[in-house]
Amino acid sequence: KSQFDPATHxxxxxxxxxxxxxxxxxxxxxxxxxxxVEPPQPSNLPQYDPNCYLCPGNTRAGGRKTDIYNDTLIFExxxxxxxxxxxxxxxxxxxxxxxxxxxxxxxxxLIFHPRHDLTLARLxxxxxxxVIDEWCKIYLQRGREEGxxxxxxxxxxxxxxxxxxxxxxxxxxxxxxxxxLPATEIKNLKNYALTTTLESSAPRGPYGRACMLCEYxxxxxxxxxxxxxxxxxxxxxxxxxxxxxxxxxxxxxxLPYKRHISSITSLTDEGKDSFAQILSTVTKRYDNLFACSFxxxxxxxxxxxxxxxxxxxxxxxxxxxxxxxxxxxxxxxxSVRKFLVGFELMAEPQRDLTPEQAAQRLRSCSDVHYLDxx
Amino acid sequence: KSQFDPATHxxxxxxxxxxxxxxxxxxxxxxxxxxxVEPPQPSNLPQYDPNCYLCPGNTRAGGRKTDIYNDTLIFExxxxxxxxxxxxxxxxxxxxxxxxxxxxxxxxxLIFHPRHDLTLARLxxxxxxxVIDEWCKIYLQRGREEGxxxxxxxxxxxxxxxxxxxxxxxxxxxxxxxxxLPATEIKNLKNYALTTTLESSAPRGPYGRACMLCEYxxxxxxxxxxxxxxxxxxxxxxxxxxxxxxxxxxxxxxLPYKRHISSITSLTDEGKDSFAQILSTVTKRYDNLFACSFxxxxxxxxxxxxxxxxxxxxxxxxxxxxxxxxxxxxxxxxSVRKFLVGFELMAEPQRDLTPEQAAQRLRSCSDVHYLDxx
Ligand SMILES: O=P(O)(O)O[C@H]1O[C@H](CO)[C@@H](O)[C@H](O)[C@H]1O
Ligand SMILES: O=P(O)(O)O[C@H]1O[C@H](CO)[C@@H](O)[C@H](O)[C@H]1O
Numbered sequence: 001k002s003q004f005d006p007a008t009h010x011x012x013x014x015x016x017x018x019x020x021x022x023x024x025x026x027x028x029x030x031x032x033x034x035x036x037v038e039p040p041q042p043s044n045l046p047q048y049d050p051n052c053y054l055c056p057g058n059t060r061a062g063g064r065k066t067d068i069y070n071d072t073l074i075f076e077x078x079x080x081x082x083x084x085x086x087x088x089x090x091x092x093x094x095x096x097x098x099x100x101x102x103x104x105x106x107x108x109x110l111i112f113h114p115r116h117d118l119t120l121a122r123l124x125x126x127x128x129x130x131v132i133d134e135w136c137k138i139y140l141q142r143g144r145e146e147g148x149x150x151x152x153x154x155x156x157x158x159x160x161x162x163x164x165x166x167x168x169x170x171x172x173x174x175x176x177x178x179x180x181l182p183a184t185e186i187k188n189l190k191n192y193a194l195t196t197t198l199e200s201s202a203p204r205g206p207y208g209r210a211c212m213l214c215e216y217x218x219x220x221x222x223x224x225x226x227x228x229x230x231x232x233x234x235x236x237x238x239x240x241x242x243x244x245x246x247x248x249x250x251x252x253x254x255l256p257y258k259r260h261i262s263s264i265t266s267l268t269d270e271g272k273d274s275f276a277q278i279l280s281t282v283t284k285r286y287d288n289l290f291a292c293s294f295x296x297x298x299x300x301x302x303x304x305x306x307x308x309x310x311x312x313x314x315x316x317x318x319x320x321x322x323x324x325x326x327x328x329x330x331x332x333x334x335s336v337r338k339f340l341v342g343f344e345l346m347a348e349p350q351r352d353l354t355p356e357q358a359a360q361r362l363r364s365c366s367d368v369h370y371l372d373x374x
Numbered sequence: 375k376s377q378f379d380p381a382t383h384x385x386x387x388x389x390x391x392x393x394x395x396x397x398x399x400x401x402x403x404x405x406x407x408x409x410x411v412e413p414p415q416p417s418n419l420p421q422y423d424p425n426c427y428l429c430p431g432n433t434r435a436g437g438r439k440t441d442i443y444n445d446t447l448i449f450e451x452x453x454x455x456x457x458x459x460x461x462x463x464x465x466x467x468x469x470x471x472x473x474x475x476x477x478x479x480x481x482x483x484l485i486f487h488p489r490h491d492l493t494l495a496r497l498x499x500x501x502x503x504x505v506i507d508e509w510c511k512i513y514l515q516r517g518r519e520e521g522x523x524x525x526x527x528x529x530x531x532x533x534x535x536x537x538x539x540x541x542x543x544x545x546x547x548x549x550x551x552x553x554x555l556p557a558t559e560i561k562n563l564k565n566y567a568l569t570t571t572l573e574s575s576a577p578r579g580p581y582g583r584a585c586m587l588c589e590y591x592x593x594x595x596x597x598x599x600x601x602x603x604x605x606x607x608x609x610x611x612x613x614x615x616x617x618x619x620x621x622x623x624x625x626x627x628x629l630p631y632k633r634h635i636s637s638i639t640s641l642t643d644e645g646k647d648s649f650a651q652i653l654s655t656v657t658k659r660y661d662n663l664f665a666c667s668f669x670x671x672x673x674x675x676x677x678x679x680x681x682x683x684x685x686x687x688x689x690x691x692x693x694x695x696x697x698x699x700x701x702x703x704x705x706x707x708x709s710v711r712k713f714l715v716g717f718e719l720m721a722e723p724q725r726d727l728t729p730e731q732a733a734q735r736l737r738s739c740s741d742v743h744y745l746d747x748x
Contacts, residue, residue: 004462004476010455011464012551023455031453032435035538061406069586079405079477081384081717081724088378090385094601095593097586098617102378102385103397114507138703152721162713164409169567171716179722212471217509219469227468243472290744299720327719339536342545343455345701346673348553350455 001002003147008353015244016192016212017185023350024248028359029332038160039333044141045166054167066111073111074133077171080107085147085176104147105175110134112168119157119168119293120285121369127135129274134263135172135300136272142174144303150178152303158295160329160337166293178304185301188212189319203260205321206314211320216243217254218304231362232281233235236274239282240357246349248331248338249289249358253278254323262318263302282326292334297327381728389618390566390586391559393555396620397724400731403706412709415667419491419540428541430488440485445501446508447485447572451538451545454481459521459550478521479549480582482728484508486542493531493542493667494744495657502650509546509674510638510646517679524552524678534668534703534711542673552678559675562586577634579695587695589679590617592629603729605736610648613656617731622712623663623732627652628697637676638694656700659739666708671701678687 003009012021053060056068062078083131085104093099113123113129119130135153143151155170156163178186193209202218205211220227229241231251239253255261257273258298267275300320309317331338333354343350366373380530386395388541427434430442438451459478467473486505487497494502494648508529517525529544530537552560566585576592579585592602594614605613605625613627629635629645641649659669676696681689705726740747 004465006465006474009461009476010457010478011576013473014473014475015548016471017441019549019683023553025455027457028453028455033538034435035438035536048533061408070715079402081399081402083384083401087383088376090380091380095590097590097593100380101388102383103385127623140667150721152717154716154720156713156716158400162715164407173717173721177395180395212657216469216471219471226492278689297715297719301720306481316630325720327715338700339530341536341701342527342528342530342673343547346528346675346699347547356460 007357012348013244015077015242015246016216017188017244018181019184020189021348022244022350025350025352025354026213026354029352033332033336035130035339036337038330038337040334041295042166042262043293045114047117049116049167052116052167053113053117054109054165068110069114071130072113073131074134074138074172077109078105079172080106082175098161101177101292103175105173105176106148107146107174108138108142108172110138110170112130112170115374116167119166119283119287120279121287122154122167122371123280123291125166125273125276125280129281131170132264132272132275132279134289134320136267138172140265140306142172144309145174147176148174148305148319149174150182152179152182152299154297154299156297158293160295161297163295165199170298182301182327186304186317186320189321190316193319196317203258205260206316208317209319211260211319211321213254213323214260227356229359230283231280232367234274234277234281235279236271239278241355243355243363245355245358246340247327247329248351248353249326249328250355251326251360251362252323253326254321260318261322262320263306263322266301266308266322272333273309284330284358285371286326287360288365288368288370289361290330290334291370292330294330296329299325301325381731386722387618389616389620390590390714391562392555393562394559396618396724397722398726398728400728403726407710408712410626410711412704412711413533413699415669416540417667421489421491423490423501423541425681426490426539426630427524428539429490429541442641443485443488445504446462446487448508448512448546449480451483455547456481458652470613475551478514478551479547479552480519480522481548482512482516482546483513484544484546486544486730488676489590490541493540493657493661494529494653495661495667496745497542498655499647499650499654502611502653503647504650505544505652506638506653512546513637513676514639516546518683522548522679524549524556525675526553526556528671528673530651532667534669535671537669540667542722550611556675560691560694561676563695564690567693567739568644578633579634580690580692583693584719585693585695586630586726587697588634601723603733605659605733606652606741608648608655610645611652615729615736617729619729619732620714620725621701621703622725623700623702623736624661624729625700625736626697627656627700628695634692636694637680637696638674639680640696658743659736660700660702660742662691662739662742662744663702663735664708665744666704668702668704670703672698672699 455480570584
């Protein structure tokens, strides 16, 4: 009987953050693609577009004006998914299976830079650092508003990821509830902390307990040459294709071996510069992979809320370990994506190349943006 | 303080099949859409396309020939996601967090009809019935093969749902494991059966225990005029937009009030005709909603495997209640879809109209296909 080879034999891997499996079918990438081809991402965008509602001084769809700004700009979404608290109380359920839970909160838009034609991949490190500082500011501000239980920072990039404007920007949704996915992750991190006795020298979470992500990353970085899932790392951060990646070139950058960090506001100044640097490298390599402006959804997972003002020491919410997820759809080229449909929606996510193969491809990409070569 | 109104106030609803929430932001549908516009679905397709590898007698990408057929045709996928059992044993895990589980099985393609230009929405009831009979056959055949633990029947329809060929067809993936989503549903159905004492007159699951879906549908059909989530029903089947729908026009057709049915092979002849009829009505209304060939992913959830040959009476797997999920992406028109990205991928699915509004729209669609009018 033959030896098991992950690059030949279909298998599934377990995601301990979500308790879900992914089916890996490495040989499947060879099949011919006859399906939908994505339109090319716009290139040669102007630095200023008079029709872009995010360019400085222009008018938005709701009639409001976007301020003139020099660096970043944050403003309330004109079409927010939630309304500010307080709201009316929940109606009584007509049946135990039909529960309604009112949700309040606020939605903000964060413009990364005044120039219409740039993206994170093409911003300077100081400019990315300004975006990180804005994230810290809004996380603290929204997270300390009355009635808010969770702040989600994210970015949709590229038309194929539902982004309606190429002007570099992200969003921040602050809600009166902790949404499904972060709630699940935090539950699993808590459970790991309470049930695992570690023998490794990985950093620990709060109360000296085991942290699943510290432990996982400690292993990946320690056996880097063996496992081959690390894409890049610097003084504080590591970016890797996780063992359980679903999207073809999914990346999970985490704060690694140095210490357990539960939110962006716990980063030192140096840790924030290091964060800017890894964001720059990851997004550059993404663009270089297929020589295009690489589409993705990105989100920051951390403590649901910042530590209360003036608090000292740790609390239960510090079980969260700051990390970002990048979910990019492209699979084979700038125009051929992976569709997570059919089997994926009805049964289980399935991928066509191994995470190790994906990491290998991303490792071999240059750190110089393809548009800046020459 | 104002009254809670589900069509005005953002709220979340709980999906008891998956233990996940969906955020409902009904007012959000008013925002202008400046994002990606989907290319039109092909219309005026030929009845036979010499370049289509699913048309009778044509050659496929792998070099094999598609048989000449008159009704349906089933064959093994040339680029299967899994390989037949047995396979090599699992390698030992380099770390407890990095588990590998080998998966074996088979992938089949089921062509619904020889005509290239038809879809379920345009097939006659007897032709849809033939598809249902094929589903029963392959479910029995694959489900009784050595080493198979689960059979997933599904259809990807439309380029926007990753379908590479408009020729009407679906897929069947048979695996040595029970995938994440059906495993979760079955766990939740079991849990409901073991912990719920019913007072309603809904049908019961195996061993006289409560069935979550029987109970849910009994409630929806009983208060039909009130709840407004039922789209259409016939003698045996009901199609409704579930309370917890994620996709804009998601439909969950279930076998309703008459009795608890755990798989398609337990349907009577009449139940199968009734199934064909509701499939026809649902897909016609979908096409009529935006006057286009409506894209979706569809999947059948039922017992992981058919009852063992010759077995009598019920067993624990009968806790499953046969149902189909339709996940269609279109939101506002034939060319504007909902993107489940960003917040949805990082936090929680979010929808822009209430399930009741979606059901209302689908109820007002005609049962006569728009291409057959005149
Ligand atoms: O097998 P197909 O139709 O070529 O491929 C399609 O369906 C599969 C199963 O849902 C998905 O994994 C693919 O991403 C999708 O493009
Ligand atoms: O708010 P936007 O960018 O217009 O909209 C985009 O992001 C939202 C949050 O991820 C999604 O709900 C929308 O489907 C998507 O089109």
